[in-house]
Amino acid sequence: MFTGIIEEIGEIISIRKQGDFAQLAIRANHILQDVKLGDSIAVNGVCLTVTQFSPSHFCADVMSESLARTTLGELQANSAVNLERAMSANGRFGGHIVSGHIDGIGKIIAITPANNSVWFKIQTSPAIMRYIIQKGSITIDGISLTVVDCEQDYFSVSIIPHTLSETILGIKKVGQKVNLENDVIGKYVEKLLQPASSSPSSTITEEFLRKVGF
Known part of the structure; x- marks a missing residue:
């Protein structure tokens, strides 16, 4: 991890x-x-x-x-x-849970200086955007970052000078590709919320839950 x-x-x-x-x-x-x-x-x-x-x-x-x-x-x-x-057991957890298993690739479509930071706009597929939420976590080329804004096919992050100087984001250009890993918590939550009726052996359905007051 x-x-x-x-x-x-x-x-x-x-x-x-x-x-x-x-x-x-x-x-x-x-x-x-x-x-x-x-x-x-x-x-x-x-x-x-x-x-x-x-x-x-x-x-x-x-x-x-x-x-x-x-x-x-x-x-x-x-x-x-x-x-x-990999994180040591006695280390500080400064970012978020990152598995190192890439979900897909994004493309930098804009790099915009803004005061003391730089905004990166990343375009990616619907399968990746499904798990990206405003103020949530995203990993770009291994860097733990916070999503500032997201639309249907892109999201934006704000990069501080320290991150630009200590990672390869400082040398990235518009049009280049980046590795993306979604926050693993969102994927687990989605899996757990899938209806139990998806299992052939289960008798619990959405209609049954409505009838009993859920």
Whole structure:
């Protein structure tokens, strides 16, 4: 589990594609201080497993599903990436619950300076927008952010100078794609609220609940 608080910006050293998967080599510093084989590290919001490491870099395999559903397949050597280690049990929970499992991709359609912040407008699919609410949480390239506004096919976030300088959002441009992860709580709530009648063995229906006063 992650919190969406980026620890450092890494740099892609190489991408080696082998059939349906790829191996990333990523230059890093701070997050390698206590790294171990098998550790989870979020790369632009995608949870990856450390397969090799040295004092200056680590490697991780990216499966075909991740290549297809995220922007990792578009990375090149020297690309900057957001990095976050899995949350430690004694750490502060500064963002929100982030699983590192990307729901889909969004596209930046506007970047607008506003006083001491910058507004990013992100366009995405109805399947993603379904779980986005005003003042709710969204993860963009692994960054925990608060939704300021949302419409039918886009939402907006306001980025403070610190976040711009400490993450790759500071170098993003209009037209570029970003990884999106919806707030997991909304997805669980939706699942739990589905009618029990969806189960073939259940005799509880919406009509029955109305008759008994619900």
